[in-house]
Amino acid sequence: MELILDTADTSAIKHFNEYLTIDGVTTNPTIITKSKKEFHAVIDDILSILNDDQALYVQVLATDCAGIVEEAKYIHSLRKQNIYAKIPVSNEGLKAIKECKKLGIKVLATAIYSAEQGFLAALSGADALAPYVNRMDNLGNGVENVLDLIQMLKVNNLPTKIIAASFKNTRQVHELIKGGIQAVTVPTDVLQNMMDHPMTDIAVDTFTKDWENAYNRTTLKS
């Protein structure tokens, strides 16, 4: 499974890149604006951290098919490899995904609020799908919809990858990993919560104290 960061915060990207195996970074217009930097500066900063094997996902702003395709071409030109245009699955977006497929532009279909929308984007040639788990949870059951989408792609032999997105808690991520999700893009607070457990720190503290009491040092070798 791929682990992707859903952030444009470059210090957070550097941090998690050091501690975990990260497969890429997803952004969207809201995430970019939170960086308080200009679009180009954010993209350059993120690309200076990522290696060639780590993917970058950048979203279009245009809402009509021709505009979406133009912006997708531009996103495609930002890097030699491993760059995806994120296209929301509006009606115009679905049409644009078909065009991008013909042009050889890699597409992550995004803003997916139902398994059916995701399935249609896969039929249109999207390379990957980003269903919004928490936002769907707020409307019903996000995890169940994504598990259905996994199944729908499987029985139809569609190669499209699902990159589950919009997480608000570790339980949502847990359920999808258990269900066989191929990739998750996780906000940094949720990822840090996946890493941390207070009992681990207490256990380590006890090991150190026991050792120190017995040998009067806190290192393995004397």
Ligand code: G3P
């Ligand atoms: O990658 C899509 C994701 O950023 C949407 O997440 O937290 O705004 O629902 P959220």
